[in-house]
Amino acid sequence: MAQAIRLHQASPLKASCHQCSLSNLCLPLAVEENDLDRLEDIVQQGRIFNRGEHIFDQSTPFRSCFAVKSGAIKTSIISENGEEQVTGFFMPGELVGLDSMGSKNYACTARALERTSVCEFPIDKLEELTGKLPDLQHHMYHLMSQEIQGSHQLAMLLSKNTAEERIAALLLSLSSRFQRRRMSGTNFSLPMARNDIANFLGLAVETVSRVFTRFQNQGIISARGREVELLDVEALQTVTREFSRQNT
């Protein structure tokens, strides 16, 4: 009874996972319809962040994970000497903060790349809930392991692939992530600056720029500023595999 009432009187601060269009990507993905209320109970409808604003900062107390609702986020770590390394880009439906799970402080800094809204999952409540919902726990393990795998793939990209291969791989990754959200996988606008791409891929900005124009001259993509169109997806896929060819 009480639950039924709460269901219809959702406070304005409470998110409604039931109605969220991202429920098939985000945490609700792993939660039974019946248990969805329990997830809604702990989630906090987050603030809106403007471009450049910090969602959280490295070395401050770790309190919450955040799901991107709209917009985009970049995470980065700063080494002792002040060097920044972009560690990831997060799009709607993706969970930010997993690299801090089980730690006292945030392991990285998260910044909004554009106007961005998020849902907030307080970590103590989330851990408690995953202890009760085995499927949710399993999903958390899955998400975290995927982040490990992604990071390993990045390491491989950085250590073995050329500038062209790295950029082709990033474009394809973004493409498939747009597609998951039922958006065009060939025509989208990059949420991040060339600088962020360069930093993420371990390249100089100038190199990123040069590769973009080279791809454009080859008719593989068409780009003006952040607007990108993938004209020849197959060619891009070939580029990422190019590396192997030479070694055969």
Place this chain on the structure above:
Amino acid sequence: MAQAIRLHQASPLKASCHQCSLSNLCLPLAVEENDLDRLEDIVQQGRIFNRGEHIFDQSTPFRSCFAVKSGAIKTSIISENGEEQVTGFFMPGELVGLDSMGSKNYACTARALERTSVCEFPIDKLEELTGKLPDLQHHMYHLMSQEIQGSHQLAMLLSKNTAEERIAALLLSLSSRFQRRRMSGTNFSLPMARNDIANFLGLAVETVSRVFTRFQNQGIISARGREVELLDVEALQTVTREFSRQNT
């Protein structure tokens, strides 16, 4: 009563976490003395693997995580084109397989670098147990997030640091991991070949070799084959920070 009996009648196949010298590094670290039996109940005393033998293979069904008891393990991923990327080295007390948690198949291949013994944690039982022991669940989150962080650090190393800096960082990492086990942090034998180091750090074998001799000529280390002595730890730490200096 039954528990007391079981305690003293440990089957030969069952590991004794109670008596393990690594219990302050491994999973028991996060488990109350009282609950240690429950961990022992699910752990399987693993096989011994000879150098080069596979503990598990990428893309085969994910069944267990493994804790290194003695010896050392390397994990690597193979891309579609057959390129190998070493993703990590695991020493006694460390847990292998976290990057596959929540997945159907192993995300990487694990090989013994030398004669190695392991403890095996079947994943279904481990997940069940972490649902019951919040501290253990928290610790699993912690371990996985640390693996994410480590991987991000590696990415940073690969994209921003010189060959010397990468190798200095690896030597220091190994040093501190030996020290945690109460072994000498300045005098140890590398468990892996130059080739593995090169692959892990995104370098050519020849470069690794050259840096080793350069360090040796500078009196920072002394190395003959896999035997290494760190003669000037401070100098090594300076090398890893060198990068920042120039940029100031």
Place this chain on the structure above:
DNA sequence: GTACGGTTTTGACATGCATCAATAACGGAT
């Protein structure tokens, strides 16, 4: 002890990308 395959070291050379420098395009504020 010797002989073999694999690993490590050393040298000479080539190259992809960083760096430096300058210009061009963009976007927000007035």
Place this chain on the structure above:
DNA sequence: ATCCGTTATTGATGCATGTCAAAACCGTAC
């Protein structure tokens, strides 16, 4: 619309590290 700071592009040059090649070393098996 205009201005100014930021971001992106384009060109010229240098260097760290990869690549190729060969020698030295090592452990292992016979």
